[in-house]
Amino acid sequence: MTDPRRPGGPTTPTGVTGPTPGISQGAAPPPSVVPTSEPADAWDAPAPSSRGLLELDRRRYWSGAAVTVVVCAVLGLAASVVFDSAFDVGLLGPSRLVPDAPGLAWALTGALFALLAAVVLQLLVRVVPRPRMFFGWLVALVTVILAALAFTGTGDAASAVVTALVWVVVGVAVSAMLTGVLGRTLVRSAGPTR
Template sequence: MEPQNSPYGQQSYGQNYGQSYGPPEPGYAPEPQPRLDAGKLWAGGLMTAVIAALTAVVALLLVRGVLDVPVFAPEGDGLMGNATTGALAGGAAVAALVATALLNLLIVATPRPERFFAWIIGLATAVMVLLPFTTGLTWQAKLGTAGVYLVIGIAIGSLLSSVARGAVRRY
């Protein structure tokens, strides 16, 4: 082999250190490991709980007040209803916190946690949406109740999915 001039003024004997020929061998490039910022996850989970509670109140105002459908309370309880309005808002907040705990577990314990989370939230929302149709309520009340549950489920699922993307870093 003849000596070659390198760009650094030294002679090289045809050795190409650091150059790769073809695709890298499998297993040589470590996959970036995800790292969870639990503080960001739970701060986002708390904010999701607040938004879920407010979503429940807004949805009830729409269904009861604007559409005049008596859901979650007898018709005589007025626009804001009775204690069930607060219970629904509180239940939505608790559901968001439980979903945050589930998301935390999935991130640290499963591969592709976002897929598992999407399926679990989607199925839980479907259960809640279908639940009113198993009662003896009027069709208006069934549809109104299902709509409220659907909006709450979408809010929790979409917000926590975004929170997870911001709380997980790949290094």
């Protein structure tokens, strides 16, 4: 006879209580194993043809990209004003574009970097299966190259370090803003009609 309330476990026919073979005391039965997958970002996951394809809402994407270009231009201008004017540490590099106005040169450079990144990201959405991953790598590599170029000139070390820091900040800003814009502007098309 079995008494489930008894601490020793079920009673054996001889009246001795003990654990039941094959069942561990106090352990829950093993859960059923169901294969799960981590949820992927909606715009990184391949879209089944029955549900339609992921497409870019170009108007909203380019509105966000335009704001990103403006923010990066202001970021370049702010970096020039802060370091060139306030701290008297000359930034290296793009000031050669407009020699008389280094702030304008950095603003143009930040805007150009963001604009080119927006064009590349739109192209990646059309041709590769995981655009965010490739875009992140591209922006990171270009940022590292631009930051490293600051150390190749004959300028002083402080200017090189500050210039590299500005490139890193601009690269992070471009990547973060454009991937955020992309996440909000991909839409699923209706798919082919039958």
